[in-house]
Amino acid sequence: MAEKSVETLEIAKIFIGYHGTSRENADSIIKSNFKPSENPDDWLGHGIYFFVNGISDPKNNATEYACNKAWDNKNKILKYKFYSLLSVNATGTNVLNTNDMEHLKAFNEVSLLLQKKHKEIWVKGRDLTHDKRIMWNLVADFMSLEVIIHNLYIQTKEQRKQKITLNVPNTTVMCVKDNKNIDFDTIKLIGNGVVK
Amino acid sequence: MNIQELARQAIERINSMSLEELEKKFIEHGYVPSRFESCENYDNVVLQNVPSYGAINTLPSCNITAANQRTYFDIADYDMSIAA
Numbered sequence: 001m002a003e004k005s006v007e008t009l010e011i012a013k014i015f016i017g018y019h020g021t022s023r024e025n026a027d028s029i030i031k032s033n034f035k036p037s038e039n040p041d042d043w044l045g046h047g048i049y050f051f052v053n054g055i056s057d058p059k060n061n062a063t064e065y066a067c068n069k070a071w072d073n074k075n076k077i078l079k080y081k082f083y084s085l086l087s088v089n090a091t092g093t094n095v096l097n098t099n100d101m102e103h104l105k106a107f108n109e110v111s112l113l114l115q116k117k118h119k120e121i122w123v124k125g126r127d128l129t130h131d132k133r134i135m136w137n138l139v140a141d142f143m144s145l146e147v148i149i150h151n152l153y154i155q156t157k158e159q160r161k162q163k164i165t166l167n168v169p170n171t172t173v174m175c176v177k178d179n180k181n182i183d184f185d186t187i188k189l190i191g192n193g194v195v196k
Numbered sequence: 197m198n199i200q201e202l203a204r205q206a207i208e209r210i211n212s213m214s215l216e217e218l219e220k221k222f223i224e225h226g227y228v229p230s231r232f233e234s235c236e237n238y239d240n241v242v243l244q245n246v247p248s249y250g251a252i253n254t255l256p257s258c259n260i261t262a263a264n265q266r267t268y269f270d271i272a273d274y275d276m277s278i279a280a
Contacts, residue, residue, distance in 0.1 A: 040226075094202055106203035113210050121219045122229050137225040142206035 012091040014183075015147060017050025017174050018058040019086045020066030023192060026084035030187055033179050034088075044148045045136030047175035048182065050090070054099070054172025055151055059085060061171045063193065068157060070195040083193050089186040090176045092146030096139075099151065099172075110139050140177055148175040 021029070034048040043049070051058035051065070066083035098104050114135065140148065151169035159165065176182060210218070 094197060096199065096202075100199075103199050106199045109203050110206045110210070113207055117210060117215070117218050118222065121215050121222070131227060134222070134225050134227045138221065139206070141221070141225065142209055143202045144205075145202070 012093045013095055013147075015050075015052055015090045015092075015149070015174055017052055017088050017090050017176070018062040018190075019048075019050050019088065020062035020064075020069075020083055021086070022066070022070070022080035023082040023084045024080065026086055026189060029086060030189065033184050033187070034176075034182055036176075036178060040133060042133050042136075042175075043152055043173060044150055044175040045133050045140055045177075047140075047148070047177045048090075048179060050088070050174045050176070052149060052172050052174045054149075055169060056171055058172070059190070061154075063191075064157060065154070066193075067195045068160075078195055081195055083195055084189055085191040085193075087186075087188050087190045089183040090147060090174065090181055091183060092176070092181050094143065094145050095147045095149070096143065096145050097149040099149065106143070107139055110142055111135055114138050114142075136175075146177055146181045148177075149173070150175070 019029075019034075036047050037049065038046045051061035062085050063083070066085070070078050070080050070083065072079050096103050096107060098107065136148070139145070150173055152171050152173050153167055153169050154171050155165060156170070213221070
């Protein structure tokens with residue numbers, strides 16, 4: 001009983017996240033909160049994504065992201081002309097921040113056990129480590145993670161033009177697993193712009 | 197809760213689950229075993245029954261659309277007429 005009360009007294013950490021999206025999406029988020037993404041190419045598994053303070057300026061990262069996402073490469077058209085930047089406070093007690101070596105070790109410990117189990121289930125299985133999204137989802141589920149912070153390499157517009165791909169992280173990204181960890185009242189429109 | 201404690205609890209949970217339960221968990225999170233891998237689990241059954249059409253990946257009757265659905269590989273579902 002005493003242990004439980006200590007647990008519930010644990011103070012949630014607060015993180016400021018920046019999100020760039022179309023103006024239309026931003027309006028919808030301001031009205032009805034973020035929705036977790038469930039795309040196959042989600043960087044850190046399913047969740048709501050933000051840029052946070054870390055390697056580079058998160059507002060610039062969010063702006064660039066919004067501009068890049070506007071381009072429909074298949075049809076060679078802009079999906080939207082105007083973007084918006086939002087800021088928000090996210091909170092969580094179960095946070096994995098891979099900038100901390102202990103957190104990285106914890107992730108790898110759980111991930112390696114899952115890989116071992118994977119081999120026991122599917123004897124000649126394909127390499128699960130290629131399924132980054134699935135591994136992130138599994139680890140987050142078993143560790144009951146609410147917030148994940150991780151440094152990522154995202155190709156910049158300039159690098160894309162010059163066909164340069166590097167492997168050194170250049171942004172710090174936060175994945176919030178559920179919108180109950182978003183403080184809805186703190187969602188703020190902090191800027192609008194035209195996609196360049 | 198600190199990260200070591202979260203990892204310890206996660207490991208305890210994983211180790212306490214049966215392989216069947218874990219298999220469901222993997223699939224719940226989007227894991228789909230490859231077509232080859234799933235056929236391979238049943239290759240003896242396939243090869244014994246259709247020796248002339250033994251190339252596992254070319255068998256139309258293998259009927260694999262979602263490799264995580266193991267019942268697709270049950271011999272009872274095997275469509276011999278297509279293989280013949």
